Amino acid sequence: MSVLFTVGYEGTDIDRFVRTLKAAGVRQLADVRAVPVSRKAGFSKKKLAARLAEEGIEYFHFVSLGDPKPGRDAARAGEFDLFRSIYGTHMQTEPAQDALRDLTDTVQAAPTCLLCFERDPETCHRTIVAREISEEVGFDIFNLFADDPDRYVRNAAKLPRFHSGEGATAA
Template identity: 80%
Template sequence: MSILFTVGYEGTDIDRFVRTLKAAGVQQLADVRAVAVSRKPGFSKKKLSQRLAEEGIEYFHFVALGDPKPGREAARAGKFDLFRSIYGDHIETDAAQDALQDLKDTVSTAATCLLCFERDPETCHRTIVAREVTDQLGFNIFNLFADDPERYVRHAAKLPRFHPSESVTAA
């Protein structure tokens, strides 16, 4: 079975973040932030896409899959049921469904990682997006934590890998 990675950049820096992606074998990064601007150096869209290109990782931004402002505010306030409800409504919009289809097409071609800010995947909308993608493609989800890339280097042989021949698109 193939894999879809997810990662948040909270609590890390750009160098450790990139080392984590490379150790996991990520070839594409799918940014699912509504606003790809960050106060953390290196994580705004332009700088991030440039750095990833230097490392041989392709960057895609799926704006329509970002969490709308009320959902982000609910999550920040710890109102996770409200956040999930808001995002659940959002992901059903035509724009989000179109972007979700584009994401599925992208994910089917190479080892891909979904990016958002939150370190904890259970309190981030990227997990909802990942489930939408993997349910249709038959992929597994593997959550990366970019604060300690050496754990992935040490255990590289045990990491799941992307297998394009197992995706629905390739079949």
């Protein structure tokens, strides 16, 4: 079975972040932030895309899959049931469904990682997006933590790998 990675950049810097992606074999980064700007150096859209291009990683932004402001506010307040409800409603919109189809096509092409800010994947909408894609194409989800890329270097043989053509739509 093939794999879809997810990662948050909370608690890391751009160098460790990129090393983590490279150690995992990621070739495409799918940014699912509604607002792709950051106070953390290197994580705003243009600088991130340029840095990733230097490293041979393609950058895509799926703005319609970003969490709307009320959902972000609920998550920030620790109201995760409300956050999930707001995001679930957002995911039913036509722009979100169109973006989800585009993202699903993208992740089938090469090893891809979904990006958002939150370190904890269970409190981030990227997990909801990843689960939707996983159900559609049959990929396993593997959450990366970019604060210690050496863990992935040390355990490279144990990392799941992308297998082109695998998944429900390949049959």
